Amino acid sequence: MDLNLELARIIEEARPCFQCGICSSSCPVYRVTPELNPRLAIDNLIQKNTIEPSGREWACALCLMCEQRCPTGVSLAHILITMKNISAQRGGAPSSVIEAIHSLLSLGVIAQSSGLEKKRSKYNLPQLQLPDHDQIKKLLELTGAIDILESHLKMEEIE
Amino acid sequence: MKYAFFPGCTIAYWLPFIEKSIRLVSAELGIELIDLPFNCCPEPNTVRSFSSESWLVLAARNLALAEENGLDILTGCTGCLESLALAKHEIESKPENMEKVNQALESIGMSYSGKKSIIHMHQLLYDIIGIDKIGEHVKRSLKIRVVTHSGCHLLRPYNILQADDPEAPIKLDKLVEILGIEPLDYMDKTMCCGTGTRRANREASFAILREKMASMTMVEPDAAVVFCPSCFTSFESGQKIVNRMFGTNYRLPVYYYTELLALAMELSEMDTVLSGHRVKGPLSAISPENRNLNQTVQS
Numbered sequence: 001m002d003l004n005l006e007l008a009r010i011i012e013e014a015r016p017c018f019q020c021g022i023c024s025s026s027c028p029v030y031r032v033t034p035e036l037n038p039r040l041a042i043d044n045l046i047q048k049n050t051i052e053p054s055g056r057e058w059a060c061a062l063c064l065m066c067e068q069r070c071p072t073g074v075s076l077a078h079i080l081i082t083m084k085n086i087s088a089q090r091g092g093a094p095s096s097v098i099e100a101i102h103s104l105l106s107l108g109v110i111a112q113s114s115g116l117e118k119k120r121s122k123y124n125l126p127q128l129q130l131p132d133h134d135q136i137k138k139l140l141e142l143t144g145a146i147d148i149l150e151s152h153l154k155m156e157e158i159e
Numbered sequence: 160m161k162y163a164f165f166p167g168c169t170i171a172y173w174l175p176f177i178e179k180s181i182r183l184v185s186a187e188l189g190i191e192l193i194d195l196p197f198n199c200c201p202e203p204n205t206v207r208s209f210s211s212e213s214w215l216v217l218a219a220r221n222l223a224l225a226e227e228n229g230l231d232i233l234t235g236c237t238g239c240l241e242s243l244a245l246a247k248h249e250i251e252s253k254p255e256n257m258e259k260v261n262q263a264l265e266s267i268g269m270s271y272s273g274k275k276s277i278i279h280m281h282q283l284l285y286d287i288i289g290i291d292k293i294g295e296h297v298k299r300s301l302k303i304r305v306v307t308h309s310g311c312h313l314l315r316p317y318n319i320l321q322a323d324d325p326e327a328p329i330k331l332d333k334l335v336e337i338l339g340i341e342p343l344d345y346m347d348k349t350m351c352c353g354t355g356t357r358r359a360n361r362e363a364s365f366a367i368l369r370e371k372m373a374s375m376t377m378v379e380p381d382a383a384v385v386f387c388p389s390c391f392t393s394f395e396s397g398q399k400i401v402n403r404m405f406g407t408n409y410r411l412p413v414y415y416y417t418e419l420l421a422l423a424m425e426l427s428e429m430d431t432v433l434s435g436h437r438v439k440g441p442l443s444a445i446s447p448e449n450r451n452l453n454q455t456v457q458s
Binding site: 028148 | 173175182196197205206208211212213215216220266312317325349351353354355360369435
């Protein structure tokens, strides 16, 4: 993923925004904390042409009410996801997300549960079919996820 | 009817009793479910946020697997529905994405052409089977009052999912009504349950849940009814954490819709299904033996 290209793309996507604020008044996260203010996230993007390293975009719950209501059809969810993608490439994904990606890499799923078969057999459920682990690893490698994981390990070493 | 069954990680790993109720109801309605070695859908808040490219290609593997088997996908999870439907849209509306995912899939000996679709249980029951047909299977009126919560990822983005009105959903209300249940209107019906932000900001996620619980309990329901496993966990287990964090005293039972349908159909094994709940609800499974006993007493 070309970071500059993606950044330029979301700045263009954000352009129709006229700061009416319906996104913020529809946001369940903003309702309980000022940490994520979708209107300001968009404003910062347009005004400063950059993504600040605050990491606030990770608080988006992805409920999509903001873009459902946006009168100019700005896809805030897509913009926030791209901001998170860029943040991840810079080594800024939260540790809980990194854990999930590690689980995906080793198991092909992000859920983990001890005594899974016992739990399922209580309900007479068929054995869960698991994906070929090598296939998942290969696809994650090809799409750059392993490199992003490694950049997080390096960040940890620096810190 | 036959579908590739995509239970999703949350149901298969953490809420197997929900999976059981889906399988019980499907069998009763003549729906055959085929199990395939799917990977994580992948989950948008983690995988798509981490890398959109990885998300798209891993979703394509699931779509390709269903296509290989000549089946449409049926899921019980709204997150999986949204992830797979959105990926399908991204792949099929942009030729460059179709090329990109097929290049990646080729390396694992797979390919995708975009012939198969993905639906949620909600769509199967309401849009394909229909309320009237479901009504024919109802043997017992459940007679409780509930608040329904369809789930964000079933409702939005509407232009792609088209499952129900994204601002004023009504179909889940109609689905509970046919079981003899009264759906109550309440404030914040389409508000998020808080799960989406739990990994990034735990406190905010439970504050969102507190707001949602306040709205739901204001109309004094006997239970909440959901069609999303993450919302189920958020409400059922999360309310205890909300109580601890904010000094509230919520104790609202939660049902996944097919559990209620199975109860109304008087299907067996529902005692075991309900034993998986952490907040005991107002409904119990009536086994055929008990029913006969009741009739004897009444006569």
